[in-house]
Amino acid sequence: MSSIISISGLTKTYADGLVALSGIDLEIRRGEIFALLGPNGAGKTTLINIVCGIVNPSSGTVVAGGYNVITQSRQARFNIGLVPQELATDWYESVWGSVSFSRGLFGRPANPALVEDVLKRFHLWEKRDAKIMTLSGGMKRRVMIAKALAHEPTILFLDEPTASVDVELRRELWAEVRGLRESGVTIILTTHYIEEAEEMADRIGVINKGTMVVVDDKIALMKKLGGKHLTLHLQQSLAAIPSALADWPLSLGAGGHQLIYSFDSDGADTGIDRLLHRLTELKIAYRDLHTSQRSLEDIFVDLISERKGRGP
Amino acid sequence: MTAPTINHFAIWAIYKAEMARFARSSIQSILSPVVSTSLYFIVFGTAIGSRMASIEGVAYGAFIVPGLMMLMLLVESLSNASFGMLMHKFSGTIYELMSAPVSHVEMVASFVGAAVTKSMILAALVLATSAFLVPLEIRHPVWMIGFLLLTSVTFCLFGFILGVWAKSWEQLWIIPGLIVTPLTFLGGAFYSIDMLPPAWQTIAMFNPVVYLISGFRWSFYGTADVAIEVSLAAVFAILVVCFAIVAWIFKTGYRLKN
Incomplete structure (x- = not known):
């Protein structure tokens, strides 16, 4: 598939010495939704601002x-739209x-019909003559999006x-973003919510401390990253995992009071059913259970240690 | 789609937005400079001026009109052009300007174009008001308009630079309030440089505003402190310096880009 954006060797060091990006190489494919996932301060906004022309890179090409x-x-900017993080309008x-x-x-000639269409799509038509300062935060956000699509x-x-x-x-926005993708627009979004990236993106790039940690198809990446835990709060603590449960990847927590099962929620068979059945057979009683998504922080730790393991 | 060679849509969009901002604050931006300048005419022209001797054959009330118009023009050009730019930086809307397919020349043309339009409207209003209050004569109307336009463009460019440079609203007032206004008062708005003691006459020649007022007054009454050619050369010199600074700002991204 052809790339619509090619980033190579991109670095950015701000005047105060802060290194925001240290050597980014990234290809965005034409017509995809690409999620740039990373914690605050990872360099997501700097990367976007360089592509949009707001920040000058220290080195590298885009x-x-x-x-x-x-x-x-x-010519590059002519075809790019940006919805910034802050609500900044007149x-x-x-x-x-x-x-x-x-x-x-x-650089486009006036087109009232098109502006009308954009405003209607974002439920701004009724408010078209209202001053932006009188709008609610959510409505201001809609204006920002409408401006970028105009x-x-x-x-x-x-x-x-x-x-x-x-x-x-949020739902409206996602529906709109999917519609834009259908019409051939390439969309790059940043988020620090893994669920958001999972819901929307075709591909995900994980960025941390100015470096791309991993770039992969969503499905492949979620398999790798998106594991869940099932935690069983046991009535009686276990000293060790019984050999009858050796088929499941289990661990003990809270001094043997918790039995933790890691599983892949995208898999066809999560194995939960058989595990619980076996526990009943073994007469291991539990008073509560819950599942949890692995946090983004866990995933970063994994990814970064994995990279280190591979060596420089 | 291909970008237009000259983004005239953007020039027009920025120009219109700046003019709309001007219209929204019309009391502050139109009425206030016209009223305050008219007060000078009433106090110094009509009230005190009647007791003062004419200068170089021109009644005192009429003599001060070019200088006061120049004062208004310089201050308003500086503040109008700088306000628009600082507003964009302050509200964060600068992101849109910086990410748009707009060249530096186009951006300056639209901002400065709008500020010059405002300055010329104000100058016309002040001139019309003064005609009611003092006996006015304009010997060289074409020169007068030319001088007005040239000075507006120069100081609107200066204002644009100020808007890029300023980090706060307070800084915005340093140049017009603490430098340009005193230089205008000392630059012969209320007197002819000839009336100063010889030592002060020499010092006054280092004040660039002297050349602006002198040239402008010449277009009204045909009398000047310095030759019209010298005045013109002085305005052009300031204009060239402003152009050079603007070019440097865009080349380096000074206070516009990180």
């Missing part, structure tokens, strides 16, 4: 839609005015799109 973002910036401007402004700024970009960046967004807008 080619977007076939154009170098530094030497052919006008508060005294109307919704209609602000969205129309963005379309013009990105010039019909073929590459769309969503920087933490669901930060401080209610469930309803």
Whole structure:
């Protein structure tokens, strides 16, 4: 599949000495939804801002839609849309005015029908004449998205799109993002929620401390990362795992009061059913049980130690 | 899709947005400079001016009109052009400008173009008001408009630089409030440089505003402290310096990009 964005050897050290990116190589495929997953301060926003032309890289090259973002910036930027993390708009401007402004700024002739369509899709049509300062936080977020779509970009960046967004807008947003993908738009979103990446993305890139830790198809990656734990709170503690349970990957916790089973939630057979059945047969009683997703932090620790294990 | 060679859509969008901001704050941005300048005409022109001798054959009330217009023009050009840029930095909307397919020349043209339009509207209003209050004469109207336009462009560019440089609203007022206004008062807005003691006349020649006021006054009454060619050269010199600084700002991304 052809790349729409090629990033190679990208580094960024800010004037205060902060190293935000240390050697990023990344290919974004045409027409995919790519999730850039990482904790706060991992370099997600810096990476996006370099592609969009807001931050100058220290070294390395970025080619977007076939154009170098530094030497052919006008043509590169012409097809890129950005929804930044912060709600930054002219508060005294109307919704209609602000969205129309963005379309013009990105070099498109006025097209009231298109702006109307975008506003309707994001439930902003009723508020088209309202000043942005009078809107709620969720509505302001919709304006930010509408502004980014007003010039019909073929590459769309969503920087933490669901930060401080209610469930309803989140669902709408995801539906809209999928619709955009159907129409051929490539979407790159950043998030620090693994569930969000899992729900939306075709591929996921994990970034930590300015380095790409792993880039893989979602399904492959979730298999690798997305393990779950089943924790059984036992009535009576166990000193060791009974040999009759050797078929399951089990461990003991809380001084033998907890039996922990790691399983793959995407698998066809999680093995939970047979495990619980066997426990009943063995008369191992439990008073409570719960399953939990492995946290992003656990996954980072795994990925980073895995890399170290492989050697430099 | 291919980007246009000149992004005239963006120039127009920024220009319109800046003019809309101007219209939204019309009381502050139109009424206040017109009223305060008119107060000078009333106090110094009509009230005190009637007791003062004419200068170089021009009634005192009329004599101060070019200088006061220049004062208003310099301060308003600086603050209008700088305000727009600082507003974008302050509210965070600068992200959109910096990520848009807009060249540096286009960005400067739109911001400075809008600020110059505002300055020219204000100058026209102040001139019309002064015509009611003092006996006015304009000997070289084409020169007058040309000088007005040239000074507006120069100081709007200067204002643009100020807006990029300033990190706070307070800093925005340092140049117009603490430098340009005193230089204008000392630059012959209220008197002819000839009236100063010889030593002060020499010092005054280092004040760039003297050349602006002198040239502008010449277009009204045909009298000047320095030759019109010298005035023109001074405005062009400031203009060139401003252009050079703007070019440097965009080349380095100074205070615009990290």
